[in-house]
Amino acid sequence: DIVMTQSPDSLAVSLGERASINCKSSQSVLSRSNNKNYLAWFQQKPGQPPKLLIYWASARESGVPDRFSGSGSGADFTLTISSLQAEDVAVYYCQQYHTIPWTFGQGTKVEVK
Amino acid sequence: EVQLLESGGGLVQPGGSLRLSCGASGFAFSSYGMNWVRQAPGKGLEWVSGISGSAITTYYADSVKGRFTISRDNSRNTLYLQMHSLRAEDTAIYYCAKESTSTYDYWGQGTLVTVSS
Numbered sequence: 001d002i003v004m005t006q007s008p009d010s011l012a013v014s015l016g017e018r019a020s021i022n023c024k025s026s027q028s029v030l031s032r033s034n035n036k037n038y039l040a041w042f043q044q045k046p047g048q049p050p051k052l053l054i055y056w057a058s059a060r061e062s063g064v065p066d067r068f069s070g071s072g073s074g075a076d077f078t079l080t081i082s083s084l085q086a087e088d089v090a091v092y093y094c095q096q097y098h099t100i101p102w103t104f105g106q107g108t109k110v111e112v113k
Numbered sequence: 114e115v116q117l118l119e120s121g122g123g124l125v126q127p128g129g130s131l132r133l134s135c136g137a138s139g140f141a142f143s144s145y146g147m148n149w150v151r152q153a154p155g156k157g158l159e160w161v162s163g164i165s166g167s168a169i170t171t172y173y174a175d176s177v178k179g180r181f182t183i184s185r186d187n188s189r190n191t192l193y194l195q196m197h198s199l200r201a202e203d204t205a206i207y208y209c210a211k212e213s214t215s216t217y218d219y220w221g222q223g224t225l226v227t228v229s230s
Contacts, residue, residue, distance in 0.1 A: 040216040042158075049208055049220035050158065056215055093158055097216045101174050102148075104158040 002026050002096050006105035012113040019081040021108045023094035028074045031098065038098035041070055041079045044107075045090045053092075054079065086112060115139040115219045117209050122224030129199050129228070135192040135209030135221055143167070143187035146212035149194050151205035152223075161207070162194065177203075199228045 037057035054070035210217035
């Protein structure tokens with residue numbers, strides 16, 4: 001199985017400041033056939049299901065604010081929130097959909113400092 | 114509007130069985146793969162099982178293989194998860210999730226399964 005490891009486990013950021021979450025996969029999730037990274041980011045608020053933010057490592061889902069961006073390739077990825085808003089307080093998960101079983105990172109809790 | 118509504122969760126004794134359902138609306142159900150993803154209380158997300166739109170192909174996590182069966186009824190726009198030989202470690206919120214051309218673009222609200230004596 002591909003193991004997804006996120007860092008940090010939690011972070012506290014002041015409103016308006018940048019938040020960055022890293023995600024490393026135990027093997028590359030880049031497909032040679034289409035040159036796409038099979039990596040997604042989800043946001044989960046308390047009591048709610050996860051919400052898709054980013055897919056193909058850097059494509060923003062429709063309706064997601066542009067302060068959310070994804071970057072990276074191969075086995076190293078980053079989710080960046082450029083200017084943290086109060087409504088961004090949540091747990092964020094990376095997920096690989098390159099190889100079954102699809103696997104998630106352990107989650108990163110983002111709070112307001 | 115895409116809607117996914119899970120049902121069938123509840124309290125069951127270890128070794129017992131339960132069938133979860135997920136009713137779908139707002140999209141061409143038979144054209145999309147569907148999955149079950151679970152989340153133990155206070156824990157992260159774990160993929161459980163997936164099924165292709167035609168139901169020809171199914172996939173299972175090793176932790177549930179041989180105990181759980183995923184199926185779908187495209188005439189009823191409904192996804193199922195039949196669970197047998199339930200264990201305490203199966204206690205979780207079970208979400209159904211719709212596949213897009215990439216990963217899951219829509220999730221249901223989830224149904225809680227509690228395995229306890």
